[in-house]
Amino acid sequence: MPQNSYRKSGLWPIIIFAVLLLFVAGCNNSSVSTGAFSPGSEANQPIPMPDQTAPSGQLKVHFLDVGQADSILVQLPNNQNMLIDAGNNDDGDKIINYLNKAGVKQIDYLVGTHPHEDHIGGMDTVIKNCTIGRVYMPRVTNTTRTYEDALTAVKGKGLKITTAKAGLKIVDDGSVQAVMLAPYSSEYEDLNNYSAVIKLTFGEVSFLFTGDTGEQSEAEILVGGISPQADVFKVGHHGSHSSTSAAFLQAVKPEYAVICIGAGNDYGHPHKETLTRLQGIKVFRTDLDGTVVFATDGREIKVTTGKNNSGTSWEPGGSGSWSTTGQNDNSISASNNDRIYVDDSGQGLIKGNINSKGEKIYHMPGEAGYANTKPEQWFKTEAEAVAVGFRPVND
Numbered sequence: 001m002p003q004n005s006y007r008k009s010g011l012w013p014i015i016i017f018a019v020l021l022l023f024v025a026g027c028n029n030s031s032v033s034t035g036a037f038s039p040g041s042e043a044n045q046p047i048p049m050p051d052q053t054a055p056s057g058q059l060k061v062h063f064l065d066v067g068q069a070d071s072i073l074v075q076l077p078n079n080q081n082m083l084i085d086a087g088n089n090d091d092g093d094k095i096i097n098y099l100n101k102a103g104v105k106q107i108d109y110l111v112g113t114h115p116h117e118d119h120i121g122g123m124d125t126v127i128k129n130c131t132i133g134r135v136y137m138p139r140v141t142n143t144t145r146t147y148e149d150a151l152t153a154v155k156g157k158g159l160k161i162t163t164a165k166a167g168l169k170i171v172d173d174g175s176v177q178a179v180m181l182a183p184y185s186s187e188y189e190d191l192n193n194y195s196a197v198i199k200l201t202f203g204e205v206s207f208l209f210t211g212d213t214g215e216q217s218e219a220e221i222l223v224g225g226i227s228p229q230a231d232v233f234k235v236g237h238h239g240s241h242s243s244t245s246a247a248f249l250q251a252v253k254p255e256y257a258v259i260c261i262g263a264g265n266d267y268g269h270p271h272k273e274t275l276t277r278l279q280g281i282k283v284f285r286t287d288l289d290g291t292v293v294f295a296t297d298g299r300e301i302k303v304t305t306g307k308n309n310s311g312t313s314w315e316p317g318g319s320g321s322w323s324t325t326g327q328n329d330n331s332i333s334a335s336n337n338d339r340i341y342v343d344d345s346g347q348g349l350i351k352g353n354i355n356s357k358g359e360k361i362y363h364m365p366g367e368a369g370y371a372n373t374k375p376e377q378w379f380k381t382e383a384e385a386v387a388v389g390f391r392p393v394n395d
């Protein structure tokens, strides 16, 4: 026997371990193309990750800016990860890149809230490129290619779908609980009402993720026995008026609300009625704020946003009270005329239009009719528009 054989046998376990590590390293973006889109196109832009200064061992919730779609990454204090929805079909690669940047090794809990493209579009890509634990979806089918792709990816990995339904516990790990509050019924007319609704609690801080659930399911949650009260509320259905009923919002009583939407979307989301109901709540919008990240130690909450148009960054000033860094106080309030609305290149997004009566009216991104408004002039702030004689739509 050669003299060095003991060395080889000593090395083999290490080599095998190293090779194994390569395979279990998690979300693999080797198949992610970086040059497939034309330069500068929306689809080619990675999702910018807000600066994160929160120490590890915290709970982090990332509302990804995937345009008119939902994708929410939850990093649990026990280092497990949950992904709630995966954006539109074109968002899969962007989400994988974001997961890699966030150091996410695997998705332990993957939730497709309901089988609409803007929620499960990138699910097949996520499943193919990541190590996946459990998959949750409501028991309802859709006859789309997107839905078939998601199912094929689930089967391809030998995964099984756990039916999303009210009362189901996803995580019950000491100080962290994730439980489903909906769907209750087995049949709904509107596919949105099948949405898996999840309440996540860490210590004293709670989040409510609603998918696109509508008033019917909200009413069921109200009598369902599990309180939907939460500090951070993912506004249902991109801020549509068909969700977020006054009664439901009163029961959730959030301090923060997040609306996942694309700028100038075809649906006029968020609807005015919803924004009116949300008055008094700190509202973040992915069209204006980019990706929004909440970090909490179970007692205090810190928020960072991807687009630094408002310089938003809150530091908790103690239990239940908030101080601000710099001049940012109220900078996210929709009524603040100095709030800056710009795209990635710094171009203003507020449209100044002179109507047939010669009236100078400015239109805000996300407003109903914004997409169809012809801009005579662009503004970065409402104050800029007012200074040259423009007024808001409904004054």
Ligand SMILES: [Zn+2]
Pocket (backbone or CB within 6 Å): 069, 070, 116, 118, 119, 211, 212, 237, 238
């Ligand atoms: Zn949706």
